[in-house]
Amino acid sequence: MSTISESELLAQVPDRMFIGGDWVESTSGRAIEVQDPATGLVIKTIADASVADGTRAMDAAAAAQADWAATPPRVRAEILRRAFDLLQERADEFALLMTLEMGKPLAEARGEVTYGGEFLRWFSEEAVRIGGQYGVNPEGTGRMLVTHLPVGPCFLITPWNFPLAMATRKVAPALAAGCTVVLKPAELTPLTTLYFAKLLEDAGLPKGVLNVITTSTSGEVSGPIIADPRLRKLSFTGSTPVGIRLLKQAADNVLRTSMELGGNAPFLVFEDADLDKAVDGAMLAKFRNIGQACTAANRFIVHASVAEDFAARVTARVRELKVGRGTEDGVTIGPLINEGAVSKADSLVRDAVSRGATVLTGGSAVDGAGTFFEPTVVTGVVPGSDILREEIFGPVLSIVTFTDEADAVTKANDTQYGLVSYAFTQDLARAQRLIESVQTGMIGINVGVVSNAAAPFGGVKQSGLGREGGAEGIMEYLETKYALTPSPGA
Numbered sequence: 001m002s003t004i005s006e007s008e009l010l011a012q013v014p015d016r017m018f019i020g021g022d023w024v025e026s027t028s029g030r031a032i033e034v035q036d037p038a039t040g041l042v043i044k045t046i047a048d049a050s051v052a053d054g055t056r057a058m059d060a061a062a063a064a065q066a067d068w069a070a071t072p073p074r075v076r077a078e079i080l081r082r083a084f085d086l087l088q089e090r091a092d093e094f095a096l097l098m099t100l101e102m103g104k105p106l107a108e109a110r111g112e113v114t115y116g117g118e119f120l121r122w123f124s125e126e127a128v129r130i131g132g133q134y135g136v137n138p139e140g141t142g143r144m145l146v147t148h149l150p151v152g153p154c155f156l157i158t159p160w161n162f163p164l165a166m167a168t169r170k171v172a173p174a175l176a177a178g179c180t181v182v183l184k185p186a187e188l189t190p191l192t193t194l195y196f197a198k199l200l201e202d203a204g205l206p207k208g209v210l211n212v213i214t215t216s217t218s219g220e221v222s223g224p225i226i227a228d229p230r231l232r233k234l235s236f237t238g239s240t241p242v243g244i245r246l247l248k249q250a251a252d253n254v255l256r257t258s259m260e261l262g263g264n265a266p267f268l269v270f271e272d273a274d275l276d277k278a279v280d281g282a283m284l285a286k287f288r289n290i291g292q293a294c295t296a297a298n299r300f301i302v303h304a305s306v307a308e309d310f311a312a313r314v315t316a317r318v319r320e321l322k323v324g325r326g327t328e329d330g331v332t333i334g335p336l337i338n339e340g341a342v343s344k345a346d347s348l349v350r351d352a353v354s355r356g357a358t359v360l361t362g363g364s365a366v367d368g369a370g371t372f373f374e375p376t377v378v379t380g381v382v383p384g385s386d387i388l389r390e391e392i393f394g395p396v397l398s399i400v401t402f403t404d405e406a407d408a409v410t411k412a413n414d415t416q417y418g419l420v421s422y423a424f425t426q427d428l429a430r431a432q433r434l435i436e437s438v439q440t441g442m443i444g445i446n447v448g449v450v451s452n453a454a455a456p457f458g459g460v461k462q463s464g465l466g467r468e469g470g471a472e473g474i475m476e477y478l479e480t481k482y483a484l485t486p487s488p489g490a
């Protein structure tokens with residue numbers, strides 16, 4: 001348990017941007033007020049980047065690129081490893097900071113520190129394992145060499161829902177690969193990123209390798225960076241509509257891109273499922289992060305023969321959830337990020353009910369300070385309801401039924417998204433069929449969380465392009481280069 005108070009912690013978080021190894025004021029003359037969504041109060045005021053500040057960050061990343069690429073992999077690895085160790089020392093501080101600016105319960109924020117930290121450790125190990133190939137060409141006349149080189153300066157854009165992990169999942173592989181970075185967190189949760197930049201500075205990262213800009217005008221500031229001919233890579237995590245816009249901008253500069261976009265995860269419960277395990281999995285897959293995860297189960301697709309039992313059991317568990325400020329003991333559901341998120345959850349529930357669904361528990365916004373929504377279960381959801389098509393991004397569990405496996409798979413795939421899916425069944429052959437037939441980049445069989453730094457995270461369809469984590473993660477930041485030499489003595 002950290003002994004640091006909220007005010008002491010907030011006082012030691014930088015309020016300026018990190019550019020070229022210096023903590024700098026913005027030239028915009030504006031400031032960003034960061035709020036605690038549990039109270040609506042401003043907790044810190046920080047720099048608000050102008051277009052010129054963005055260009056300055058790009059200048060610094062470009063200037064540092066050659067030296068960082070030439071830095072021995074072992075040296076890059078050890079900086080990342082030191083960052084991992086420092087994060088363990090500061091774990092309680094990072095956890096509290098995320099709870100303050102984003103709202104998640106403290107225990108979950110600690111979980112994010114563990115998860116986010118693993119990317120630093122994993123990619124410190126991957127930095128020294130960037131391989132290549134050497135071989136004889138089929139004609140026997142030459143030697144073919146394939147090597148992997150850093151892509152070059154990268155622009156990394158992260159969302160508000162996992163303020164630390166979404167940054168480490170991009171920054172760690174970029175740095176491990178030898179790329180320099182401009183990092184832009186969401187306006188709603190910039191403090192964790194600034195504190196993370198300080199940690200990397202303390203870990204000995206050379207000046208200019210990581211640059212952080214915080215801005216309330218993300219489109220205006222990002223445009224010139226994406227158009228800058230020195231930029232070689234754009235990696236984005238956020239919503240699908242913004243991802244599509246950024247892909248179009250990136251096309252003009254023919255940038256390498258990685259896109260981790262929205263989800264609409266199906267959670268399938270078959271008639272042979274262990275329902276206790278399915279309910280445990282459902283609670284994790286739905287209510288972790290207050291339902292505000294791209295991996296959050298969005299549609300519970302349950303066999304008609306067990307739907308009533310499943311709904312009753314899950315409703316009993318949902319009634320035990322405790323809503324409140326994430327810093328309070330025992331709280332399991334914090335606030336949603338803002339009023340817009342509350343209105344969206346409310347309108348999705350209303351639309352489902354207007355078409356015939358039944359609310360088993362919850363269903364409304366919570367009156368008073370902060371942006372809270374009751375943990376909710378809605379059953380009997382009718383096909384065509386908005387709640388089945390859109391990302392809920394809130395603590396609302398919606399149930400529809402299916403009759404056989406083919407029906408379940410059709411319903412699971414009836415979305416433009418394809419990030420993750422979950423399936424509960426005790427039939428191994430069925431599980432194997434689902435792994436192949438459900439159109440998602442990831443699938444959890446009898447588990448409610450799949451994320452792991454050692455695994456390739458990412459989606460298909462409109463959930464994105466590329467993978468983060470695993471052996472694939474570092475390849476997103478490497479170019480493949482092929483060289484041909486004549487055979488020896490030729």
Ligand code: NAP
Nearest residue numbers: 158159160185186187218219222238239242260261262294
């Ligand atoms: P968002 O509105 O798309 O914003 C994401 C980031 O993009 C923020 O930093 C935002 O900055 C920035 N941004 C917005 N418009 C921009 C523009 N025109 N140019 C450059 N940057 C721009 O998404 P969000 O509401 O923060 O996050 C929730 C979404 O992220 C959900 O759809 C969720 O599924 C998805 N997500 C996906 C994954 C994954 O791995 N697939 C992980 C987590 C979240 P400002 O906020 O400052 O405008």
